Amino acid sequence: MSTFSSLNCPSSSSCSRIVPSSASSSLPGNHQRIIVSSIPLQFLSKKASLQSPRNPYRNVVCMQDGVVAATAPPLSNQTYMKKLKDELLSIPTSDECKDAAGFDNNEKESTVSITVVGASGDLAKKKIFPALFALYYEDCLPKHFTVFGYARSKMSDGELRNMVSKTLTCRIDKRENCSEKMEQFLKRCFFHSGQYDSLDNFAELDKKLKEHEGGRISNRLFYLSVPPNIFIDAVRCASSSASSANGWTRVIVEKPFGRDSESSTALTRGLKQYLVEDQIFRIDHYLGKELVENLSVLRFSNLIFEPLWSRQYIRNVQLIFSEDFGTEGRGGYFNNYGIIRDIMQNHLLQILALFAMETPVSLDAEDIRNEKVKVLRSMKPLQLGNVVIGQYKSHTKGEITYPAYTDDKTVPKDSLTPTFAAAALFIDNARWDGVPFLMKAGKALHNKRAEIRVQFRHVPGNLYKRNFGTDLDGATNELVIRVQPDEAIYLKINNKVPGLGMRLDRSNLNLHYAARYAKEIPDAYERLLLDAIEGERRLFIRSDELDAAWELFTPLLKELEEKKIIPEYYPYGSRGPVGAHYLAARYNVRWGDLGAEH
């Protein structure tokens, strides 16, 4: 354990001398600041009156006796520790611990304005406003913040509030002051109607933002929740007419980031005419999901997994996404993209990269993203022969007839767009050579699920071989990380059935989140919005990652379209095309989600 303390500091802002020490010394106002590395937060926070709104990597706690402390994660390098120390020392010594926790030194003088561009749309209503409210409800937003909705639709502030209020919920419903909090939150929400390509309309927005900022340092976050063809216009106008003059300006960009390498490069080039890379936050909401974030913790903070994490012990890895509903309502968008672009090229590939990367130098965003890029660049572009595509067709079950994909009025009757795909990918590096990474994603299947399955090799010279019968594959260990629903991590092991005989069965060592943790899991958008406000880029996609991801998929996507490959049709609500089984069988793999007990 390394402990640091600040010595002889006349005031917090002039504090610059930090020496490693086993104990911290006092600061004016009976406050002390210590940074402790590699100590789980619960040991520090026993006496805590308030824990930082976030995050495991920058925990700042305020203790009742006035001690302000931060934990640094294991693996933190010197640069990270230095940054953390500087940050901690810049926290004002004030009795208002709350203000100090997690926010920057200028909290009292600065504001954050969040503008949701496309505020009248589906994503804004469904995800963005509710996530912002949840952050407010949890006291995670800075003291001075304003939310602006921006869209072409005409709406008054009251109408926006009315629209937003319909989708707000109190995630932690035991709190009594929920409706009061909603009222307070809605009072911070405003609307400005304007065109996405109008410098004047954004200048009007700027004027309104300034009125709310009241002369404080202004930090501005624009969330582009509009169709992709509008991204560049909106960024041009926001950056030219409504950038912050004295604080930061950041832009969250929603997927799709293009539809192939060329269009993605053009989009990046377009954005970079007006923004630098550090201002662009490309969101992939799967990176904000609790169990995806936990992947690195599981792997790098437990001795038992990392030594097994290679071709030596792992037979195959499966990344599975399924939804039990079709593209209802989004057919117009979906038909131009298809499931490979919608889910595989981003969500599943991001999970794969996190899963397979080498240990990063530190938990800094750049170190993690560097490792992810290396994985992506070590992969071979996908071959048509390693892919199966499908499309759902109508199916009648009892009284109910479920529609075919092409029954959607916004989808052409002869559409070949895949709503299902399975693929085998390979990473050409020393750790993963020859290990199939199988992906499967589909809409209108029999269940809704996202999971990672790791199937281990056979036990060499297994003494209990004869107890397993002929199905040796069925007896190998499997680690399942269920991202959703009903989050869980379980490991399938072989176990002796209690009794006088020697019968083995398969059991699960099961970490079931609902049973283990009382706290509800935050929505991915909450985590990502807070990260963007805090300038934490770890969970956002860097442009070179995006380029590498498109390079893997673009040749295949072109070939599918040029050759007009016909998808295998599967009934709505089924387990998908049988072709997916043949693809897996080619690599001696069985899909783990389709077994008798999974």
Ligand SMILES: NC(=O)C1=CN([C@@H]2O[C@H](COP(=O)(O)OP(=O)(O)OC[C@H]3O[C@@H](n4cnc5c(N)ncnc54)[C@H](OP(=O)(O)O)[C@@H]3O)[C@@H](O)[C@H]2O)C=CC1
């Ligand atoms: N909805 C979802 O679940 C998800 C969406 N996304 C992405 O997020 C972004 C927003 O999605 P979503 O809210 O569904 O999109 P919408 O189609 O609902 O569009 C959002 C808003 O943009 C404006 N708009 C729509 N079409 C046009 C157009 N052709 N020209 C100008 N303005 C238009 C409309 O506002 P107005 O007319 O008032 O200006 C609309 O309310 C998209 O990039 C989408 O791909 C990503 C993941 C999931």
Ligand SMILES: O=C1O[C@H](COP(=O)(O)O)[C@@H](O)[C@H](O)[C@H]1O
């Ligand atoms: O990005 C997308 O994700 C959703 C699934 O997200 P989830 O968090 O509900 O699992 C998917 O329905 C949509 O097609 C896709 O664009």
